Amino acid sequence: MTALDDLPIRDELRGETPYGAPQLDVPVRLNTNENPYPLPEELVARIAERVGEAARTLNRYPDRDALTLRTELAGYLTRVTGHEMGPREVWAANGSNEVLQQLLQAFGGPGRTALGFEPSYSMHALIARGTGTGWLSGPRTADFRIDVAAAVRTIAERRPEVVFVCSPNNPTGTAVDADTVRALYDAAQAARPERGALVVVDEAYEEFSHGPSLLPLLDGRPTLVISRTMSKAFGAAGLRLGYLAADPAVVDAVQLVRLPYHLSAVTQATALAALEHTDTLLGFVGRLKEERDRLVRELRAAGCTVTDSDANFVQFGLFEEEGGAHAVWEALLERGVLVRDNGVPGWLRVTTGTPAENDAFLDAVRAVMKERRQ
CATH class of the missing domain: 3.40.640.10 (Type I PLP-dependent aspartate aminotransferase-like (Major domain))
Incomplete structure (x- = not known):
């Protein structure tokens, strides 16, 4: 079978991988910054x-x-x-x-x-x-x-x-x-x-x-x-x-x-x-902003370092040991919660979900942080 590097692609594309986040079938997916609310x-x-x-x-x-x-x-x-x-x-x-x-x-x-x-x-x-x-x-x-x-x-x-x-x-x-x-x-x-x-x-x-x-x-x-x-x-x-x-x-x-x-x-x-439904859709934005701010507060209370956020997601850490962020990512995934490991050393990113999704995420974070302290 022909490999990618066997093809006459441009040199600057060799060794690169396509953009994309994992699409995994888990109960809580908070890794791609989607709006969690279905259209009315x-x-x-x-x-x-x-x-x-x-x-x-x-x-x-x-x-x-x-x-x-x-x-x-x-x-x-x-x-x-x-x-x-x-x-x-x-x-x-x-x-x-x-x-x-x-x-x-x-x-x-x-x-x-x-x-x-x-x-x-x-x-x-x-x-x-x-x-x-x-x-x-x-x-x-x-x-x-x-x-x-x-x-x-x-x-x-x-x-x-x-x-x-x-x-x-x-x-x-x-x-x-x-x-x-x-x-x-x-x-x-x-x-x-x-x-x-x-x-x-x-x-x-x-x-x-x-x-x-x-x-x-x-x-x-x-x-x-x-x-x-x-x-x-x-x-x-x-x-x-x-x-x-x-x-x-x-x-x-x-x-x-x-x-x-x-x-x-x-x-x-x-x-x-x-x-035509701008006002209704922006109403969901108001809910998400409140939930995002709650995530920031609760993550800090759980012992995480959190970057102030103006988006519908939150960057949290700081898992400074080598491979620490990915280890936490895996520990959250084991608990049914998928967040994003962007490759920023020591940091992970979580999308703001529905209140129930955010509760599940925060429960998982608290459990992981307790394990890390022990």
Whole structure:
């Protein structure tokens, strides 16, 4: 049988493994940052209605530019952030990963580099590699904040064409303040005075944050991009709908590399139905924020070190001995609870679940911590 390394794949892909988290059949799965609440029945019925309407014209290609959907997404952003947006400033694709891929296809590529601040969302580096874009890892402080002074120096020295900022950051949950983004944006433009550099703020978890969106920073910053998703706050991970907000010229740029008719009529119909039920879905977000804060309190009470979180997940540890984090991961799994081992030394990440799921997780953690103390 032919092995992967026997194939004429690109050299930078050799030895790599696909992105993904374990999909195990256990009672409590809290490892992929999904929204644990099923869509309400009235929304399911509305999705069926809209998809049924779309099905009547599936012999035709969908709206190539998804203009109706982009208009509704712009309206949603305007309402929740207070920053006026129009459809020409919004672009949608199959999950925020495709949005990021299109941005790197347009602004990255061979001979160009992207900079991110690790640990962070690992798909930033993987998509960079997949598009032939060089990858640079920028500095963070011991508490997982971006080291602004060191980051500005790195940008000046390495002159990346694309800079990624994740806020709230995955897997740490830490948010990034507006002053930090302003400093990184200014440094990136100064390093590339001829045409500037693209700065992408990944706000996949923004609806769960204590603080405001960074969307208002778009004003006067033509190469700043805000990326978002419907997978988390909208409880629609299976939908695969991501979107960006940016200067209309950036939207024009990603259309140069998008595949023809990339967003199906069924996807567009489902997303439009979900947007009709925004208030209901964001009500679930309020519950999850309360549960997330409870997880932080109870994990600390159990003797864990916990990173302050603005997302729908919590990073906890600190299991400093070699292999300690993975040993705790295995001990929790033995008790029927699946969390995420991201490979950050000493740390694990748990998604906020339903109250019952969180109770089961916390009971398992307390038992494991008691064993460790003994």
